[in-house]
Amino acid sequence: MRIAPAVLHATMHSALTWLGMVGRAGLSGYALRMRSLIVALAILVVALVGSERLAAQTPPHVVFLVGEGEYGSGETMPKFAKRLEDELNLRVTYLQSEGNQLPSLESLDSADLLVMFLRFRTATEDQFARLKKWFDDGKPCVALRTTSHAFVADKGWFPPFFGGHYKSHAPNGEGTLSVVPPWADGHALVNGVDLAVEMGHGGTYNAQPLADSASVVLLGRTGRLPTEPIAWTNRYRKESRIFYTSLGSRENFERPGFQTLLGNAVLWGLQREVPEQGAFGTGQALFRLHKAEPQKPPALQAPADATVLFDGSDLSQWRHWDPSVEPRAIGIDQRADSSSGGAKHEAARWLTDGRALVARPGFGDLVTAQSFSNFHLHVDVAVPFVPGPPHSPWVPDAFRGRSGIYLAGRYEIEIADSFERAPSKTSMGAINGQKAPDQNASRGLGDWQSLDIYYRHQQDEQPVVSAWLNGKQIHDAVTLRERTVYGFQRQEPGARSVASGGGVRMARSAGESFAFGSGEFTIAARFRTKGNGTLASKCPPSGKWRPDSKALFLRDGRLVYDIGWVGEMQSSRRYNDGKWHRVLLTHRNGAARMYVDGALVCDKDDFTARDRSEDVFKIGAAADDFAGSYSGDISDVTVFEHNVPDGKAQQWTRGEVVNMGEHALQWQPKKQDVQLNQPEPKQSSVRGPIRLQADSSQVRFANIWVRALSDVDHRGLALQDPASVARGAHVWSALCHSCHAQPATQFAGGLKNGSDPRSIFATLATGVAHQQPMAGIPAPARYDAIHYLRQQLSLPAVNADYVAALPAGMPAAKSSGPMPDADWPGYRRMDYGNALHWTYEVQKQNIVQKGIAVRVDDGPGGVSRGRAFVVYDEDTMRLAAAWTGNGFIDWKGVAFDGSHNSHAHVRGKLLFAAPNEPGWANPATGSWADERIVGRDGKRYGPLPKSWVRFLGRQQLGEDSILEYSVGTVTVREMPGLESVYGTEIVTRRLEVEASDQELLVRLAPKSDDLRVSLLSRNRSGLVMAIDGWWVMRIPQSKVVGHYMLRLSSGDQRILELANSLHGVPDMPTRVATSAAQWTETCTTTARAGEASSGYAVDELPVPDLAANPFHSWMRLGGFDFFADGKRAAVCTWSGDVWIVSGLQDELGELSWRRIGAGLFQPLGVRILDDVIYVGCRDQICVLEDHNGDGETDYYRCFNNDHQVTEHFHEFAMGLQSDKDRNFYYAKSARHALTALVPHHGTLLKVSSDGQTTEILANGFRAANGVCVNDDGSFYVTDQEGHWTPKNRINRVVPGGFYGNMFGYHERASNKDEDMEQPLCWLTNAFDRSPAELVRVVGSKWGLPQGSLLQLSYGMGRAYLVLEDQVDGVHQGGMVALPIAQFATGVMRGRFHEASGQLYCCGLYGWSGARTRPGGLYRVRYVGGATLMPTAMKVVTGGLQLTFGAELDPELAADLDSYSIKTWSLRRTKNYGSKHYDEKALQVSKAELSTDRKTVRLHLPDLVPTMCIEIACDLETTAGEVLRAKIHGTVHKVR
DSSP: OOOOOOOHHHHHHHHHHHHHHHHHHHOOHHHHHHHHHHHHHHHHHHHHHHHHHHHTTTTTTEEEEEEEESSSSHHHHHHHHHHHHHHHEEEEEEEEETTTOOOOOGGEEEOOEEEEEOOOOOOHHHHHHHHHHHHHHOOOEEEEEGGGOSSOTTOHHHHHHHHHHHHOOTTTSSSEEEEEEGGGOOOOTTTTSEEEEEEEOOOOBOOOOOOOEEEEEEEETTTTSSEEEEEEESSSTOOEEEESSSSOOHHHSSHHHHHHHHHHHHHTTTOOOOOTOOOTSOOOOOOOOOOOOOOOOOOOOTTTTTTEEEEESOOOTEEEEETSTTOOOOOOOOOOOOOOTTTOOOOOOSSSSSSEEOOOOSSSSESSOOOOOOOOEEEEEEEOOOOTTOSSSOOGGGEEEEEEEETTEEEEEEEOOOOOOOOOSTTTOTTTTOOOOOOOOOOOOOOOEEEEEEEETTTSSEEEEEEEEETTEEEEEOOOSSOOTTOOOOTTEEEEEBBBBSSEEEEEEEEGGOOOOOEEEEEEEEOOOOOEEEEEEESSSSSSSTOOHHHHHHTTEEEEEEEETTEEEEOOOOOOSSSOOEEEEEETTTEEEETTTTTTEEEEESOOOOOOTTTTEEEEETTTTTOOOSSSSEEEEEEEEESSOOOHHHHHHHHHOOOOOOSSEEOOOOOOSOTTTTTOOSSSSSOOOOOEEESSOOOEEEEEEEOOOOOOHHHHSSSHHHHHHHHHHHHHHIIIIIOOHHHHTTTTTTOOSSSSSHHHHHHHHHBBBOOOOOTSSSSHHHHHHHHHHHHHHOOOOHHHHHHSSSOOOOOOOEEESSGGGGGOOHHHSOOOEEEEEEEEEEEETTTEOOOOOOOOSSSSSSSGGSSSEEEEEETOEEEEEEEEESSSSSSSSSTTTTOOOOEBBBBBBBEEEESOOOBBOOOTTTEEEEEEEEEEEEEEOOOTTTTTTEEEEEEEEEEEEEEEEETTEEEEEEEEEEEEEEEEEEEEEEEEEOSSSSSSSEEEEEEEEEETTEEESSSSSOOEEEEEEEEEEEEEEBBSSSEEEEEESSHHHHHHHHHHHHOOOOOOOOOTOOOOOOOOOOOEEEOOOOBBBTTTTEEEEOOTTTSSSOOOOOOOEEEEEEESSEEEEEHHHEOOEEEEEOOOOOOOEEEEEEEEEESSSOOOOOETTTTEEEEEEESOOEEEESSSSSOOOOOEEEEEEEOOSSSSTTOOOOEEEEEETOOEEEEOOOTTTSSSOOOOTTTTEEETTTOEEEEEEOOHHHHHHHHOTTTTTEEEEESSSSSBOOSSEEEEOOTTOBOOOOTTTOOOOOOOOOGGGOOEEEEEETTTTTTTEEOOOOSSEEEOOOEEEEEEEEETOOOOOOOEEEEEEEEEEEEEEEESSSSBOHHHHHHOOTTOEEEEEEEEEHHHEEOOOSSEEEEEEOSSEEEEEEEEEEEETTTTEEEEESOHHHHHHHOGGGEEEEEOOOOOSSSOOOEEEEEEOOOOOOOOEEETTSEEEEETTTTTOOEEEEEEEEEEBBTEEEEEEEEEESSSSSO
């Protein structure tokens, strides 16, 4: 006990005075006793005074209580304690726990301050009570990092004493940035502390929300995670001085500012003065912020129909929200807030000043008490002034004005300081992480800014948002694809509920996530959907799909488990039937198994990949570019960190109650309106709360109101303007005229149900009397008709008050351009160049099979970003159509959106469309009679005779395309274009026609009242006239070159005449003219060497991915070939590009990629002869010519275009090879499940060396994927399982052969085996599906003999050795997989590098296949040693003879159990594929090993000819290496 000196002095003075009085009066017995007592008291007082003076000279006693083994406290804390003694003259007692047990706490009896750094220690009840008493007595404490979870038995002691929580922590491997918040700049604790500093490793703790008794003095952020308080004080008692920091790692102690902070905390706790330079005098005096009075917010002006959420003082519409509740700011446990908000999250905890609502970083967020759907939200917001760039180097950008508004609790609109900065995805008004604002409309710090947000979200649709900042539109009808990571989703433990809609339902950080690597794990879930998307994933928090990421998702209704860049497994059945299903994925020892509804649906061995530290666990979504957000209902998502046995997996997925062990996560979503086992409701809006986030700044909010959006934007549509009246006239004419004729006559007596726009709209919506409702007519069309009607009736315009009182809806998108790139799928983002060869439907049943679409308006980005187009027909050289509009086409088709049985249709307004007829009259006869082949459907296909019209090529001059073709012997060059005259757009055809000795006629367009045509010529006359319903131009014979300018428009004829006068006949660029290179940018990738295994290594040559390359090219490689220098190769992509990749030396390193061509039609083959590039396309073989040597194609020369093309998706032109005489070969696929229409369907084709002729060598193929040319005049061609093709097959093709597809173009009636050529071997799907091109080994550097035949697999992403055999002239054999891993993509084309002798191969993923990486280029490198595989199979008398690439262990080679052989047959029918018939095992009676130990003769007494045979070997080499292999093949003939 201590007594104040003044009290002691007064007491002594009184006592002595009284003694003096007694002495003068005399002493009685009582008085003597009292005198003795007073003397004793005086002596005691003197002793106490002396004790007080002694105490003033004794240093304060600080007790360190330390016990932690994670962050180096055993090293750092003793040093810090010594520093306190040496520099601050404190007496320190250092208590270190022994093991997990706390030491004795007796030292606390004399302590003045307690310093704690504990982690999961064990304490007795007495020790807990002793510590509690310390805090109950109001004594000071300084605590570090893991003290928040100091004890194994938690006792709930940390939150009340320290005012915060420990829920989890950010990854320790990332640095933490700390900052002194501006409101703490006057606190003694931060004297001398760095205002902003990188604190080193040691992640932030999820500590908020803090108690109201706490005060934040330091904020921190780890990586991209939300800001957390990392140092604060707490007043547990009024007199308490408690300081806590979640910092404390070794690297934190290495920062001088951190030790200064701790020293300050010690002095502050002891109520000592803290020097301005900090406790140790080593820091700088803190910059003191001038705190200006904040601006007064604007006055509240909420519409009458709005719900006011904050009026300046009333917080009743809000409640406290703990941001760490699922999916939590950082992955945490299930504990909820225990501070003033309580578990029910009541009582909003932000502050108000009577005018504004002020965010409290560290104290949680606010969320509305009610949920809203389809709303207009208004918020006034002010980002407070904080020192920082450009003002002073204090607050980093990561902390400047950060806050946010969450729409429906899911999608964050960013609040940040972005004044005078370029827009980004974290700017003021940005859709966090998804889209930057269209413009920077933000104001300066401290200024009030207005946000108006229109949000619409219908069930089973993606939400859409439009937004205005300070009156300027920053988002225009943006589709929200992904919920903001760490967004809102309340979890109610124990609730049985269903999550509906799309997007992330829950996310958990890497630090607290589950291990989905090579160990054991299980994921189980219930789901119901009619769509697709991700059930669960382990992948990056945002951004792209990456290697080793994992996702369980639905694709085309099938369940898929994919490991990025490793592979996938997939169910065969579809589950998107709108019914509830149960799925369970379990993993053990590298093997994955998937169960659905009680059955094992797929499994895969050796299917694993390590987890990446930054990946998070998500429910409902994966990466931005992969698997997709889930659309449907999902429930009962459970994660186990162990394998669930087969029996229990089957029981649970059947719906039985079964104990599967302790779970690591059991997730149920928030209750929705949709309940289990009830029919799905009709489409409705999705409701959700509005949330205000406090991240790192005291952002001020005011005037918050929300109002519901009407389904129709009456307010926006009710305003009449001339354009709406004009449009309305068209609507009236089409929909109203037949009943109501002229409005002025029909409604002369007035409108019965009201004549204002809203009343008329209601009448149209409901109908009246005999008038039917117009509910199916879009609202804008109805309002246009209303405006036209009111104008015809001379009704007065409505005033502003009337319009303001109308219901508002989602504002119509105002952008005249296409949607932002970020919202486009990959095939739309790609820059295809300004011309694209493809199939286009321009009108119903008017299909341009070999179209050349040209963008004619100006601007970057190629056809996909244009607004005016023409398309030519390569077969007839007709100008097939011209149209305008955003979008170009509908992007349908297998090479675009992946759809089958579909093709592209033009989108926009047609100026005209010409039917499928010749564009030029026959120059020899003047006739228009079509001489092309007639397909079996009666339509014309293929090109006109070369003597009539022949397409020669396309010259590309920057954005301008010039088509070159011949009409008879006359060469014509034509350049399409676009002119604009006073707002009227005019399509132009500029022609240059060679001198000719005959008259030429060209059809321009069908004659119509809406089309105007004009002609100007130079050097030569011409005439436009109407003939048989066509506008036709006559070009007379002449000895000079003629130049013509045709103009076509729907505008007034006088506008065309004005254009003629203004622009005349522009000069045509010359044939040798060139332009500056378009695609000068190059991309670089770095080759990745593979690990050697069984004699080979697979090196990956990464392609530039879609986002990284400047043209967003979809790098799905369809073919390649090497240049003569061996250092470069040309590769084509299925989307029409040609690239050159350089750097193909023996020692691969950095690769350089440059695009040199674009706009080709689905090229799937490349051949280089004499360094000239030939590209095999669906419509032609094209030669790329560079006339000016700039490395870019100037002229796309048509070498041959005899190709007969229909719109069917399946008729690919596969591969491009040549023979020694330079003839070319490619395979043409047939139509899927349909009878062939043209002779080329399902054929092997030969093109002569001069390109003049095409010959059908063989037919009867279904989907032949490439060709291998043999030296003996035969070929190898693969084919795919399907109709009339019971399984995949390897065909040795001879000219004139028929190969089994009865749907082909032929007259064969018999489907018997003897009436068709048999394959070398049949392949069952489990062994190989969708075999691709074959290639022969070149040279002797690859470990197999020269000439060995390899087959590549699109479907399986493998390479196989073909084991050729021949018995009495009958070719047969089998295949065995090379001992290498699967490629990440399907591989289709292979070539051997002449110099290195190594195999290169490329491929793509474009249709059904097991390898789903979009595209890849690889090198398979022989590294030496034995090849651990069979290298030959021969039928010998009484059995089979197998030769291996290594010497075999004699004992195992002779062991009959080392071999397993079975056979089966197939049935050829019109149905798709065949199951196995007559499957049986063959017994090996004897196995004999040759003297060189490489050949085994298997005696098979029962071997007979069989369609299919499988030989499985389980052997070892003499070196002890395991050699396991499976051979699949066919035996047509035995010996």
